[in-house]
Amino acid sequence: MVINVLIVDDSAIVRTVLRRTLSIAGFELGEVLEASNGREALALLAKTKVDIVFTDINMPEMNGVEMVEEMEQSGYLEAFPVVVISTERSETRVESLKKMGVKAYIKKPFTPEKVKMIVDLLLRDKVN
Amino acid sequence: MNPTQLLLRSLLDIFERFGFMFGEMPDESPVPPPSDVPYLNASITFIGELGAGSIVLAAPVSLCDELAANVLGLDVSDVVPAMRDDAIKEILNVTCGEFLESSYGKSPVFDLTVPQMKQTTSEELAAQADSGLLTAFTMEDNTLFACVTVDR
Numbered sequence: 001m002v003i004n005v006l007i008v009d010d011s012a013i014v015r016t017v018l019r020r021t022l023s024i025a026g027f028e029l030g031e032v033l034e035a036s037n038g039r040e041a042l043a044l045l046a047k048t049k050v051d052i053v054f055t056d057i058n059m060p061e062m063n064g065v066e067m068v069e070e071m072e073q074s075g076y077l078e079a080f081p082v083v084v085i086s087t088e089r090s091e092t093r094v095e096s097l098k099k100m101g102v103k104a105y106i107k108k109p110f111t112p113e114k115v116k117m118i119v120d121l122l123l124r125d126k127v128n
Numbered sequence: 129m130n131p132t133q134l135l136l137r138s139l140l141d142i143f144e145r146f147g148f149m150f151g152e153m154p155d156e157s158p159v160p161p162p163s164d165v166p167y168l169n170a171s172i173t174f175i176g177e178l179g180a181g182s183i184v185l186a187a188p189v190s191l192c193d194e195l196a197a198n199v200l201g202l203d204v205s206d207v208v209p210a211m212r213d214d215a216i217k218e219i220l221n222v223t224c225g226e227f228l229e230s231s232y233g234k235s236p237v238f239d240l241t242v243p244q245m246k247q248t249t250s251e252e253l254a255a256q257a258d259s260g261l262l263t264a265f266t267m268e269d270n271t272l273f274a275c276v277t278v279d280r
Binding site: 010011012013014016017020058059060086087088089090091092093107108109 | 142145146196199200201210211214215217218221222224225226228229234235236237238240241242
């Protein structure tokens, strides 16, 4: 199955590593969109469909939490599964994001195994 | 462990897991200051319900190049300045998360700033280390400097 993803992180190096990690994990990537903050990501989502959105929290302009809030209000959160990949580890924040509708949370630094496990689960949910 | 020891432990762990680089906790003997070595000095601040503060990490430009090359699977000669800047900022960002978890546990929420960076010199850093503002440690035979301040 070919998957289209949006990777939202202000670090180009992290975006590259995640793209490579998805390939190493065995996923066939179609379109890989990149944004360096939440505002850029929302603009891309307005005109393109993706299967999964991976987002950092700590970003300039619009951070990941603000982006998820906007996605919730605009209905994007139901259309696009969001996985937060961040250095922030507070369980309180993770729970709050999950209540909002975020599908999964991965701590940085991430491993291919962890990313594969989460993406497999999301794709299985999508098929079902 | 005091905050500096926790920070250094977090740094060594993240350098190893993110950058595939290995370092050592500083021993009792002072680290000889390097001379004429350009450094990147990255900083990040955090604020939350249990405390606020900042973390500084300074590393030689050449080590930042190696770090970026390791992370991206490139030859060092293919690394451009934006990659090395990103690499050291990301190390600091992830380290800050690990430091906060090891210091305050998994519950409290902290907001982190986007890491800032500037170029500096080994002489300036050595002077700060001499006056106790920075702690030196070793990574892959390079001298790095770090400090954490907790305001409340």
